[in-house]
Amino acid sequence: MKIILLSGGSGTRLWPLSSDNHPKQLLKLLTDEQGHPVSMLQKVWEQLKRRGLHRSAVIATAAGQRETILAQLGDDIDLVLEPEKRDTFPAVLLAVAYLNSHRNLQGDEPVLVMPVDSMADDSFYETVFRLPEALERSQANLALLGVKPDYPSEKYGYMIPDEAPGTWEKPIAVRRFHEKPTKQEAVELLKRGGLWNGGVFCFRAAYLLDHLKRLELPLTYEELLLGFSRIAVQSFDYAIVENEDNMAAIVYDGAWKDLGTWCSLTEAMRSPMLGNGVMTEDCRDVHVVNVTDMPVIAMGLTDVVVAVSREGILVSGKKSSSRLKDALRLMQSGQPRDIPAEGIWSKTLDRECLEDGTTVTTRKIRLEKGSSLFHSEAGSVVRAVAWTILHGACTLRKNGAAIPLQTGATVVLERDDAGEVLALEPLDLIEVSTVYV
Template identity: 50%
Template structure:
């Protein structure tokens, strides 16, 4: 099927940016998900994130003015810090996967931007990286939708190698670059052997980019028995929506699907292996990699050096959340490893002592603030060290319980409601006198 592209139709765009990216732990966390990590570089060499890269591509084409970003409320400040007040955000009241997030975004576009039922909507994930030609095809999706008579139009990426990390779509006929083809069926993340067989049959990667008319999803809302289709009405009913992906709920069940074929550079940046392939340098931070090491990337957010000697094909990632050392081809195991780790006592530690991030923000002047919640059982100790970091302040607030604190040469007891501050050259040891809960706020002045 050849689609004749004339003018590019106007379209509305939904950028999906609600995930936490646990496969990129320890840098990607609930407090600062992967799409905000500034580990790429733009044309001028300045560090940028996945989100900033996608926003830059849309801005160059003037598409950012017709774009909304679907995200969670916890990511609001991170997005505004990185791309500014021009971002129009659709904030989910709770995480319920991509299908509910897209429904909510469509309702927002109709209610607050006056979008009609016939207008096309393009959905774009934030965690992929592609060249300009990919975005040229993205602009053509509304015309593909109109001329093909389909209910969904997608971008299908020509696979470069068999992979069990992506979903596949099998076309009904020859899939020629830049042309549209009907889709017969989908295969969600087949085995490596099955993916090789699908490639031999001409299958394409499903890159999560698709287009539909607004009325197509509004009709689904009515069929689901949701009262009202305005944004405010759907917010009140959001908890009733089943947490399902758009692929499972819609794409794989829709018989009238067309895809436009893309051949070129494209990558889903969901794993350390994929991410490091896009990094021009071994990684940021104080890092030394020996000459005998090959294909090694180190991303170090700590103030202490990370040294790699005699290793090959590995990723080392270090942050205050933890330290990861992994083979690049073992990314699929990380998610399950983290799930197993969460339920076990770590060697040398105790399941009764834990720390988890609550919030992280980077302000326009470069100041970074990270807030964590801590729990310690009676007799356990922790060290707070600001002695070598002139640009760091650490504030501790005891929420419940009490602790004995040795700060430099001073000793005192901190009880519930009390706060103490550390900055260069301070160093403190905190020992819980009873079960202790506290908040730790670390401020970095760059």
């Protein structure tokens, strides 16, 4: 079995903390069993490591998220770097092509695809990893994970099974889907045995490789990189799932939460206050998340989330936070700017995919004092980088040697070099990164 983790979204529903380069799944808003702050991606990765499945996994993500992911998970991982954002359907196709080219993917081998922005207990993952068995038993083209609903939610899509409730001991056929219903529609869907769509699915490798052929797209990773812009901007659900007649599902009946909105995320946070702030005793069901040095005081509030970053400030009733995308459209300032994560700010200036599949990305980066920027090989990805210091002082550790650098210095690290820039003071630099195929 191969596993594809989808970690490429920007998570605008968690503005102002999330952005293209620092999306919700990389923000350290959760805690591990020891109480240390961790991200959604780190939570899922730890579940894979416990089961020895991380060696079978690749992470499909945007090129701008590379450094943050390496800092959180280490450099011994496989990243499939998308040259541009084109939704989950192109991301899955590119990841399958990568597995086909670099991980010896076999046509009858099951491929499990799952997002990283959900919260669940161990039994959820035990159910997820039964999907390849369900695919084999049902002889379906797709095996899906259906979550047994706790209540008639309007936030989730539903899958409608062929079988009546109470007969879910084995894989069941899926009749159709219903996207984000009204409250009354959700009540009726529950009566008919409707399941929340958990966003997890499994297929045989040949199923997607054949789809690439039908679209007249290449099966190799390097060639598909060049043709990536030709793939329609679509979700996997819309492009594949909703057009497939032969599907089966297995049911998970336990705690599960999609952490896509502030309302759901705050329910998963152990502490109501993250960052510099004070909350008075007359606050009820209030969460404050502050990633700036400015102090925040919350007084006399009920059922409210307050989120503060360099990008902006959100004050919202928790139930209203699901409408955040609509509010962002009203902002005259346009798309949110890049915001800090791990002490790093970055802005992508240019990205180009060359004829041989090599990708060259130019970014402006700022590091706070004490922050680091790394260069190394990541799994099968081979990369060279050039850093030019615009302002500030730093120490470059290159292949074990420490080299002081000042404003105006340029350093190049080739494919086989290992290096780290450690900011001795606030540091601005330009990075030209070359990812070879």
